[in-house]
Amino acid sequence: MKNAIRPTTIIKSVKLNRHLGCDVVLASETFQHTGSFKFRAGYNLAKHVEQDTILTESSGNFGQALAYACQLLGKKCIVVMPSTSAQVKVDAVRNFGGIAELTDVKVKSRRARLEELIKEYPDAYVASAYNDRHVIEGNASLGREICGLAQEINFVLAPVGGGGLTSGIIEGIKQCGKRIKVVGAEPKMANDASRSLQAGHIVANEQEPQTIADGARVLSIGNLNWAILQNGIERIIEVPEENIKTGLKLLFDLANLKCEPTGALSIGALLCEPNFFHGKTVCCVISGGNVDPSIYKELIS
Secondary structure, rough: OOOOOOOOEEOHHHHHHHHHHOOEEEOOOOOHHHEEOOOHHHHHHHHHHOOOEEEEEEEOOOHHHHHHHHHHHHOOOEEEEEEEOHHHHHHHHOOOOOOEEOOOOOOOOOOHHHHHHHHHHHOOEEEEEEEEHHHHHHHHHHHHHHHHOOOOEEEEOOOOOOOOEHHHHHHHHHHOOOOOOEEEEEEEEHOOOHHHHHHOOOOOOOOOOOOOOHHHOOOOOHHHHHHHHHHHOOOOEEOHHHHHHHHHHHHHHHHHHOOOOHHHHHHHHHOOHHHHOOOEEEHHHHEOOOOOHHHHHHHHO
């Protein structure tokens, strides 16, 4: 199996462009295996590490992506998840052949349970959802695909959580020798990456921010990602919760595209800074489409 990664889906909507006042190209990872860009990272990691057992902690997209990648490559995957995780996410990990290790985070944190498993499986590879070279290299494939588009792109606008996606895109663009500028879209409620750029060093959130963009609920960006972002990202736009919701609804109404709240961050950022992108061609990365149906119904109604 040379490469199981699906090419990103490119969507252009005249109605969305007219509404936003710029030329928007949607690079949608909602149709990627397991429903998000995380499969790029998970597959690249599982393919390149020597170990047959991989441990990670995740409450959603990375866990199921890694589980499916390991299933394809004949490896064992154990995912530490909060006992409060949505059942659909737990089922997804298990259906893809992974072991979902549930922990009551009020009694024992995910990290504490992971540390126990590391002792049980001393030869296993411990994977981070974003702070890992294999993850960054996997996500770089999306940057290379964007560089290969027939249309000239001025900006790539992508969600920022732990920094694995944006740092990967920056690396992929650099590998192609292009000069496309990368802009990050981060929830205002979880603006550690933005504050880190302003401070010149990593600044962590005091606790896991409860933004609606659950894919960005991290304490801080990874140090490997920071090393790339601090010099490679053009800027980070802080997106209020209302703009995330509006972005998600616009994608549904004007582009006929369903996505998760984190995936709508790039459109939310465009709404925040319309003058900055006016007259430019912007590739908005829609990072994933895994969202609870009841939550999605509420957001688009």
